[in-house]
Amino acid sequence: MADVLTFTDRGIYCPAGDFYIDPWRPVPRALITHAHSDHARWGMDSYLATPSTAAVMRHRLGDINVQTIPYETAQQIGDATVSFHPAGHVPGSAQIRVAVKGQVWVVSGDYKTVDDGLSEPFAPVPCHAFISECTFGLPVFNWTPQDVLQGQINRWWAESAAAGKTAILGAYALGKAQRLLRLLDPDIGPILTHGAVENTNEVLRGIGIALPATTRVDAAMTGKTHPGALVLATPSALGTPWARRFGPSSTAFASGWMALRGVRRRRAADRGFIVSDHADWAGLNAAITATGAEKIFVTHGYTTAFQQWLRDQGHDAHTVSTDYQGEGFDSGEDAA
Amino acid sequence: MKAFAALFAQLDESTKTSVKVAALAEYFRTAPDSDKLWTTALFTGRRPKRVITAAKLRLWAAEVAGLPDWLFEESYSIVGDLAETIALVLPPPCATSDESLTDWIIHLRALGMQDDDARKAGIIAAWDRLPPAERFLFTKLLTGGLRIGVSAKLMTRALAQATGQPEPELTHKLMGNWTPDNVTWASLIEADDPGTDASRPYPFYLAYGLEDLAALGPPADWSAERKWDGIRGQFILRGGSHYLWSRGEDLMTDRFPELMQLCDALPDGTVIDGEVLAFAGDAPLPFAALQKRLGRKTVPRKLLAEAPVILMAYDLLEHDGRDIRRLPFADRRAALAGLVARVSTRAPLRLSPQVTFSTWDDLAAARSQSRDVGAEGLMLKRHDSPYLAGRKKGDWWKWKVDPLTIDAVMIYAQSGSGRRANLFTDYTFAVRDGDGLVPFTKAYSGLTDAEFRQITAWVRKNTLQKFGPVRQVQPVHVFEIAFEGINASPRHKSGVALRFPRMLRWRQDKPVAEANTLDDLREMLRLYG
Numbered sequence: 001m002a003d004v005l006t007f008t009d010r011g012i013y014c015p016a017g018d019f020y021i022d023p024w025r026p027v028p029r030a031l032i033t034h035a036h037s038d039h040a041r042w043g044m045d046s047y048l049a050t051p052s053t054a055a056v057m058r059h060r061l062g063d064i065n066v067q068t069i070p071y072e073t074a075q076q077i078g079d080a081t082v083s084f085h086p087a088g089h090v091p092g093s094a095q096i097r098v099a100v101k102g103q104v105w106v107v108s109g110d111y112k113t114v115d116d117g118l119s120e121p122f123a124p125v126p127c128h129a130f131i132s133e134c135t136f137g138l139p140v141f142n143w144t145p146q147d148v149l150q151g152q153i154n155r156w157w158a159e160s161a162a163a164g165k166t167a168i169l170g171a172y173a174l175g176k177a178q179r180l181l182r183l184l185d186p187d188i189g190p191i192l193t194h195g196a197v198e199n200t201n202e203v204l205r206g207i208g209i210a211l212p213a214t215t216r217v218d219a220a221m222t223g224k225t226h227p228g229a230l231v232l233a234t235p236s237a238l239g240t241p242w243a244r245r246f247g248p249s250s251t252a253f254a255s256g257w258m259a260l261r262g263v264r265r266r267r268a269a270d271r272g273f274i275v276s277d278h279a280d281w282a283g284l285n286a287a288i289t290a291t292g293a294e295k296i297f298v299t300h301g302y303t304t305a306f307q308q309w310l311r312d313q314g315h316d317a318h319t320v321s322t323d324y325q326g327e328g329f330d331s332g333e334d335a336a
Numbered sequence: 337m338k339a340f341a342a343l344f345a346q347l348d349e350s351t352k353t354s355v356k357v358a359a360l361a362e363y364f365r366t367a368p369d370s371d372k373l374w375t376t377a378l379f380t381g382r383r384p385k386r387v388i389t390a391a392k393l394r395l396w397a398a399e400v401a402g403l404p405d406w407l408f409e410e411s412y413s414i415v416g417d418l419a420e421t422i423a424l425v426l427p428p429p430c431a432t433s434d435e436s437l438t439d440w441i442i443h444l445r446a447l448g449m450q451d452d453d454a455r456k457a458g459i460i461a462a463w464d465r466l467p468p469a470e471r472f473l474f475t476k477l478l479t480g481g482l483r484i485g486v487s488a489k490l491m492t493r494a495l496a497q498a499t500g501q502p503e504p505e506l507t508h509k510l511m512g513n514w515t516p517d518n519v520t521w522a523s524l525i526e527a528d529d530p531g532t533d534a535s536r537p538y539p540f541y542l543a544y545g546l547e548d549l550a551a552l553g554p555p556a557d558w559s560a561e562r563k564w565d566g567i568r569g570q571f572i573l574r575g576g577s578h579y580l581w582s583r584g585e586d587l588m589t590d591r592f593p594e595l596m597q598l599c600d601a602l603p604d605g606t607v608i609d610g611e612v613l614a615f616a617g618d619a620p621l622p623f624a625a626l627q628k629r630l631g632r633k634t635v636p637r638k639l640l641a642e643a644p645v646i647l648m649a650y651d652l653l654e655h656d657g658r659d660i661r662r663l664p665f666a667d668r669r670a671a672l673a674g675l676v677a678r679v680s681t682r683a684p685l686r687l688s689p690q691v692t693f694s695t696w697d698d699l700a701a702a703r704s705q706s707r708d709v710g711a712e713g714l715m716l717k718r719h720d721s722p723y724l725a726g727r728k729k730g731d732w733w734k735w736k737v738d739p740l741t742i743d744a745v746m747i748y749a750q751s752g753s754g755r756r757a758n759l760f761t762d763y764t765f766a767v768r769d770g771d772g773l774v775p776f777t778k779a780y781s782g783l784t785d786a787e788f789r790q791i792t793a794w795v796r797k798n799t800l801q802k803f804g805p806v807r808q809v810q811p812v813h814v815f816e817i818a819f820e821g822i823n824a825s826p827r828h829k830s831g832v833a834l835r836f837p838r839m840l841r842w843r844q845d846k847p848v849a850e851a852n853t854l855d856d857l858r859e860m861l862r863l864y865g
Contacts, residue, residue, distance in 0.1 A: 138410065140411045140424035
């Protein structure tokens, strides 16, 4: 039997429907799992995505030809039937299910299994073959429960404010930033946002996602004009003149990589909060078991080790090479 | 343990000195005495002995976590620290513990007395009632490897804030042979007299590298001597016993038995700051000769004959049982000269000769001869300087010769550990030899974090072959390698071994064809070896 999906140098391809999923080179037809820049790239003749993903893509990629599809709705493309299912990664993120002649393959995109209170929660989709990310596919990655995390962040903010310091928190502009926003306690002080974060906030508010009140940082703002503030910025903005305007500050990064002491120390922030929009070790294993898939393809992350682990567990596991980046730990790029 | 873990987290995560000192001072104000004592001990390198081998810990942790050994090892290679890997892979604890740091250390020492089965059960039970941060510290203590990124200087500053005592006095109190078993917080820190322990050394006075010769003022205010390339040591003779301390506070008395002769030659109540040097006739032997004697607890007779040591005396800190560190250097040196003059020339003691000069140009000329006399540069001391504690600017300066340098090609890269996990920071370098490349040294310091990140990204894309954690890379990048000395070494393929190799700069402007050759390296060996 022919494979439902194949792996090409342009991306994941479905011969039966003649379309690509998250391609990294221009193609006629692209189905997009979510709007992060390593999955939703510029230059496709047409795009198909969930409404929320489409909204962010229009903001980021400009004038593109994009059709939308609601979750859990089947659509026929050639000889393939496709549907989008929540991946829990960021608002609008989807796993894409492709069925051809009774064979079901699912592309996970990026995903996490815990409910972050912002994204549509991950829903397992039974399938024969599952194409999974494994950014954090090692047993050392186990995320802090969200309620504990919320306490840690608000305590750090309150302590910084009490010490007369501006709390500056670095997080990805799409998804991570809004997830953190909804965890913040607005009674502690004003919440200020970096332009890249606030632009995304506006897009998400525009599609009906409720976020706490935020103020875009402008040239006149300092730690003195907004005492006790928390500034939500992209990771690359930390340590720059833009951040220094706030005077005495306490800086923090929010990333899955903060689980590692070495990375925490290298990033040279005052605090590191362990939070990721990718599945941790337990999440990856639970998700894969829930699909019931015999065949597993791992795309990006600790692929070699994770593939071996899956084989040890009796899965028919393979690694495919893609251009997806997962969560970067050295660059401040917004690629997640 | 909670309070200690919180302190550790604050010290570990912040890069700001002020934050670290404040956290420590707060801890020293609030923690119970026994925990303060243990914390001080741990922060000054007085760690409890290793209770268990790393091999057994990995095995047990993998078993409890339900992981195959290979996956545990894979995780360890990414994390770069065994205790951290263990703390991360274990399932969350089922119970909690309010026991203090001291309680856990007592517990840990008791484990050391037990047989393997009991130890295993005890360690697993401990893991099960500690949250990850405390679990990490407990496991670090088990392996005897707890190191904390806080200098003795910062800790002393915090102690001074918390106790109101002057820093130099506290520095002195913290030196010497004490362990938490033979002192109390009160006797160590709160008691007035730091001189109760006969073996206790004075804090070493260290110099910074010279910044501006012109700013020193008139040459007549200064004394100069050679900066000898041995091991800095403090020789103590008190109560009929002698002690030799290294700058890193290692007691090295037994490693240099020759110096016992000085007990009869010098008066009791003498403390000399000097350099332990391998010495033959009237000249020092290369550092390589001394190196053979390091790392040995006892010295075979053959080695004693091949590489006999002397103490090259720099300064006198205690004279007739009196602390004379506040006297001007000129007076201390005169007293030292008087002592050395009374000792037989056959005894292993020399007075470090002064380099005479009347102008700074004279001195620069003398400095340029350093390598010829087996020294690594000059030491400048103001005639009227007291003997201070720690590294201080102003009165003392070291003026080292410029390092030797060579342009080499990077051929292998390996990732670092700890703070450098996930970064390729350890490189192997080669020199050209005909059309080939001959590896001759490794180096892993000297670049900025940004450069290491840049090279890491490059290594990932330009790996030719993997040998376990080592990657063979395209030989295209040239680095300027600086080093302090070069010796013949039959153990190395290149036939040479370098002293203190480090990367001086990344020569992105140089192609491989302009890197140095094996012949260049041999010529350096001929000149400086």
